[in-house]
Amino acid sequence: MTMSTDARLDAFMARLVERNPGEPEFHQAVHEVAQSVMPYIEAHPAYGKANILERLTEPDRAILFRVTWQDDDGNVRVNKAYRVQFNNAIGPYKGGLRFHPSVNLSVLKFLGFEQIFKNSLTGLPMGGAKGGSDFDPKGKSDGEVMRFCHAMMSELWRHIGKDTDVPAGDIGVGGREIGYLFGQYKRLQNEWGGTMTGKAIAYGGSLIRPEATGYGTVYFVQEMLRRQGGTLEGKTALVSGAGNVALYTIEKLLHLGAKPLTASDSSGYIYDPDGINEDKLAWLAELKTVRRGRVKEYAEEFGCEYHAGKRPWGVKADLAFPSATQNEIDEVAATKLVKNGVLAVGEGANMPTSREGADVFQAAKILYGPSKAANAGGVAVSGLEQSQNAVRLSWPREEVDERLKTIMSNIHAKCVEFGCEDDHVDYVKGANIAGFVKIADAVMSYGVM
Numbered sequence: 464m465t466m467s468t469d470a471r472l473d474a475f476m477a478r479l480v481e482r483n484p485g486e487p488e489f490h491q492a493v494h495e496v497a498q499s500v501m502p503y504i505e506a507h508p509a510y511g512k513a514n515i516l517e518r519l520t521e522p523d524r525a526i527l528f529r530v531t532w533q534d535d536d537g538n539v540r541v542n543k544a545y546r547v548q549f550n551n552a553i554g555p556y557k558g559g560l561r562f563h564p565s566v567n568l569s570v571l572k573f574l575g576f577e578q579i580f581k582n583s584l585t586g587l588p589m590g591g592a593k594g595g596s597d598f599d600p601k602g603k604s605d606g607e608v609m610r611f612c613h614a615m616m617s618e619l620w621r622h623i624g625k626d627t628d629v630p631a632g633d634i635g636v637g638g639r640e641i642g643y644l645f646g647q648y649k650r651l652q653n654e655w656g657g658t659m660t661g662k663a664i665a666y667g668g669s670l671i672r673p674e675a676t677g678y679g680t681v682y683f684v685q686e687m688l689r690r691q692g693g694t695l696e697g698k699t700a701l702v703s704g705a706g707n708v709a710l711y712t713i714e715k716l717l718h719l720g721a722k723p724l725t726a727s728d729s730s731g732y733i734y735d736p737d738g739i740n741e742d743k744l745a746w747l748a749e750l751k752t753v754r755r756g757r758v759k760e761y762a763e764e765f766g767c768e769y770h771a772g773k774r775p776w777g778v779k780a781d782l783a784f785p786s787a788t789q790n791e792i793d794e795v796a797a798t799k800l801v802k803n804g805v806l807a808v809g810e811g812a813n814m815p816t817s818r819e820g821a822d823v824f825q826a827a828k829i830l831y832g833p834s835k836a837a838n839a840g841g842v843a844v845s846g847l848e849q850s851q852n853a854v855r856l857s858w859p860r861e862e863v864d865e866r867l868k869t870i871m872s873n874i875h876a877k878c879v880e881f882g883c884e885d886d887h888v889d890y891v892k893g894a895n896i897a898g899f900v901k902i903a904d905a906v907m908s909y910g911v912m
């Protein structure tokens with residue numbers, strides 16, 4: 464008797480959970496990919512014979528180290544830091560660094576695993592990795608952040624390199640942190656190479672890199688709507704977060720005629736029924752990136768609603784852009800969105816929808832753009848930053864934006880190619896299989912290793 468696909472999936476997941484106990488985020492990310500690719504592997508037995516899925520779910524290596532630094536009062540402080548180098552079959556490891564108290568091995572393995580498929584989808588030669596620390600930059604002085612970054616790079620530098628592993632930013636790691644990290648790397652390595660992306664323009668960054676994840680997510684949703692004959696013009700949109708991804712998502716929505724209604728941080732969300740316009744967005748960006756304040760102050764400044772400790776998914780709107788963190792849309796939130804008639808969801812954050820929430824979107828057959836496809840614009844422009852560094856050139860803004868649009872459109876087309884069922888596109892399936900095929904073929908080319 465041959466096993467059914469469901470039984471194979473259950474057996475595979477049981478082995479994975481046994482090998483990786485206590486890592487729920489990692490289990491969740493693997494389950495989503497395995498569910499999509501298992502039937503494909505059954506139809507293409509060479510992948511099964513080579514045990515590709517099992518090989519892809521074990522990182523090449525995971526480095527764990529101590530970061531010791533001194534706070535402004537002279538106290539010696541200790542944090543854990545990590546770099547998970549997951550897979551470099553198609554190019555040097557590539558993926559961000561996250562600084563947040565919730566960072567642990569499970570979170571970084573989920574992000575590193577996702578990154579393999581996302582980077583594959585961009586069509587650029589980049590492997591998958593992720594790293595970070597449980598260090599919390601919130602409430603720390605510039606001097607403390609600098610000392611932490613320098614201390615962290617004093618160990619990380621020996622594991623990375625422009626042809627080995629190229630980190631970038633993520634939650635808690637923006638332009639300021641990249642500057643401190645790259646400066647220390649350059650000093651220790653005595654080499655100016657493109658070993659980090661997200662750099663400022665003054666020292667080798669790419670135009671459009673800060674905007675790329677948010678812009679790319681909006682371009683992806685635009686493609687999904689366009690395929691059905693729709694546009695962004697006049698659509699209302701919910702955005703969560705008020706960081707890098709959220710701010711540039713709001714900006715591009717405004718450029719394309721949509722009306723963003725919400726923004727949030729870990730304390731709560733604001734709902735502005737008149738819409739966050741260009742002036743209000745500039746005020747919010749200054750609040751979050753310069754003054755490092757809370758979104759609550761937006762409600763006080765512009766006299767709109769603030770909901771402490773809540774997320775924006777109960778507000779009625781046409782589109783939703785979760786852009787804060789993982790699992791911020793659960794089953795209840797997804798059900799509310801669907802009930803309120805949401806047309807499309809573009810995941811700017813990584814895995815912002817729980818498994819149960821994703822099932823609700825899939826069952827309702829809304830346009831559901833999963834993170835590894837929808838937010839791939841950020842890493843794509845990081846790849847373009849590496850290319851510009853390699854040829855010692857800086858491309859104009861319009862050129863980078865055009866390339867970003869083309870990459871997002873190509874990713875959309877790949878999702879349609881592998882995810883089209885009758886007239887409905889299962890973008891989760893499409894993204895997972897399209898990402899998988901390229902990686903699996905590369906891994907198999909190398910033989911057994």
Ligand code: NDP
Pocket residue numbers: 632633634635636637676704705706707708709727728729730786787788789811812813838841842
């Ligand atoms: P930022 O640190 O710039 O902003 C994160 C935002 O999300 C902040 O508003 C933060 O609020 C909020 N947030 C963070 N953690 C939580 C939480 N546990 N609950 C509620 N809100 C939270 O990060 P980015 O904008 O760079 O990243 C956001 C998401 O996008 C992440 O999932 C990241 O992995 C993903 N991403 C980012 C890319 C990039 O290029 N930066 C590329 C691809 C994906 P507060 O200020 O209160 O902490």
